[in-house]
Amino acid sequence: MLSAVNGAVELVVDRACKAGEPIVVWCGPQPNSKLLINYGFVDDDNSYDRLVVEAALNTEDPQYQDKRLVVQRNGKLSVQVFHVYAGKEKEAVSDMLPYLRLGYVSDPSEMQSVLSSQGPVCPVSPCMERAVLDQLADYFNRRLAGYLTTLNEDESLLSDPNLNPRRRVATELVRLEKKILHACLQATTELIDELPDHTVSPCPAPYALLLK
Numbered sequence: 001m002l003s004a005v006n007g008a009v010e011l012v013v014d015r016a017c018k019a020g021e022p023i024v025v026w027c028g029p030q031p032n033s034k035l036l037i038n039y040g041f042v043d044d045d046n047s048y049d050r051l052v053v054e055a056a057l058n059t060e061d062p063q064y065q066d067k068r069l070v071v072q073r074n075g076k077l078s079v080q081v082f083h084v085y086a087g088k089e090k091e092a093v094s095d096m097l098p099y100l101r102l103g104y105v106s107d108p109s110e111m112q113s114v115l116s117s118q119g120p121v122c123p124v125s126p127c128m129e130r131a132v133l134d135q136l137a138d139y140f141n142r143r144l145a146g147y148l149t150t151l152n153e154d155e156s157l158l159s160d161p162n163l164n165p166r167r168r169v170a171t172e173l174v175r176l177e178k179k180i181l182h183a184c185l186q187a188t189t190e191l192i193d194e195l196p197d198h199t200v201s202p203c204p205a206p207y208a209l210l211l212k
Contacts, residue, residue: 131204
């Protein structure tokens with residue numbers, strides 16, 4: 001426990017400590033964005049660090065209500081938040097795929113097949129899978145392009161010993177965010193490479209799910 005006592009910070013420990021023994025302070029299961037706001041630092045090895053990907057069913061879709069029933073039946077929402085944890089990007093991408101495939105179901109008979117299934121089962125064709133993966137790859141690329149600097153430029157900045165401390169911690173934060181996004185993009189690209197036929201054109205999807 002930390003508290004302010006007579007102009008100093010007092011740390012209350014949970015056991016007896018010897019002089020010179022290092023003390024570890026755990027701030028709880030917080031992503032780096034929260035650690036920076038609450039405590040002014042980020043952790044390179046934070047297993048709780050995460051980014052958020054928000055996916056939403058297209059309300060213009062004529063089959064929106066049916067798709068909403070399908071996602072609710074599988075424990076998801078019509079506007080679903082996916083948490084992408086550092087080091088578990090491949091699992092996060094795999095978790096998004098069944099949800100995103102719904103955006104590429106346009107045939108009413110296929111939709112009825114999905115409704116009658118017992119799980120998040122969409123009729124996965126090579127062109128549908130390519131379209132879904134292309135949409136994800138484009139999304140991750142767009143998020144990376146939204147930063148003012150690249151990952152390499154961040155590394156170069158952090159190598160400067162005279163970098164302003166506030167600039168340093170902010171750069172560390174965005175560098176770690178970009179590493180998660182790059183890992184997501186790599187996982188998506190690997191899934192594209194595993195597709196059996198790379199000559200297949202992606203399926204058109206006038207009502208693809210919205211990502212932000």
